[in-house]
Amino acid sequence: MGGLDRAAAILGAFDATHRELTLAALVARCGMPRSTTHRTADRMIKLGWLDKPKDRYRIGNRLFEISSLAPVKHELREAVLPFLQDLHHATKATVQLGVLDGTDILVVERITGHRQMPMLSQAGGIIPAFCSALGRAILAHADPETVEAVLSAELPRRTPRTLTSPVAIKRELASIPTRGWAVDREEGVIGVSCVGAPVFGPLGRVVAAVSATGPNDRIRAERIGPAVRLTAAAASRAYSTRR
Template structure:
């Protein structure tokens, strides 16, 4: 009886903590919404008034946001402004919007020519996130959906990104653990690093039934005007429709389309 009571109290405590966290988040958003182009700098008292918060609460929220670089305080003055971290995050959003807009014609081209599912993905630090997907008219039960993360180490669209990240990113992925999804998954760091070297040399990545049984995928990196790999594009389909002997042909076409998109984004090629 006591154990059950403690269990219920624990659940209530957990629910209470979640509710408190959401309330704090809503308050922080209200604080950020106080700023505008017309009034980019505000004193604490005005922020508290606009956000309808006690001075102490507004001050505590501003201190947390300042620690994260989201809000900045002008020296010792009682004036606050939005921080560079928001500019950085906003720049990422704008970059992805531009990438998405420029990539659509190439995704459609690759989808039309291959008849298979095409993905456009970006790297989020340890996983690959699909930001666009065009399904095959012939059907494919892909587990990768737009906006959702997938393992970078066992998907072609992920490996094409991971291979061109700093070594620290590869180390981070390995430290998080390499879960085995199928018997073909590369689940040891040494094997993954060998695969990454192959991708860097060949310029394309292959997922040979490593993430989903009986699904093959071929991907190539996409570069921006600086030469940095910012995304990858892939073609995936049932292994019966992408047999091993046809992987080089699929890879050549994916690389060609990825190179065209890279050029559209300003990449001039290796100098």
């Protein structure tokens, strides 16, 4: 395993629920020997890739600076952010922008108000595509190969309401283009619903999705769906113009 592979293994040990790790936890999660992990992590600290303020490692500021230069973070976020802000202002819900990353959704941007919802993924975090409104909004307009890749992977039941049958999920995906938005009704978190709509690029290819998320009593699809759909349509036009 080369130096870059070792660094990648260490970076892969971190996720939304493991933001800070002791050396022992880092060793357990990256699967490398303790001495190799310690030596590689020390080098990564010198490069600014990791930080270790006390006895725990965390992602360094240099990686955050580099990640902000990625097209998905820069171009897409810049084009869509004003519309996300408008949607948040209009709905008072938590709003998110996500892109498909393998079988998951990478949350590129998230805006929330004073009512924090810690169970939701922060920007830079990932959520399953198959049971999220963001994921379904994208998959409903994706090519069959992409859909099959997601639905042939593991489909864990996150709550009693999570759809885990590929047939049922495909039926749900088929209804989205006509309706204009996707819905997640307590499939990720009990008591929380989400409505999402697709964002398209200049060639009409789906590139992302936006969503509004909140408690069930505040997120009613028939009421909030049109606003999410209009936001996604405006974001699509803005993003396509930039490209």
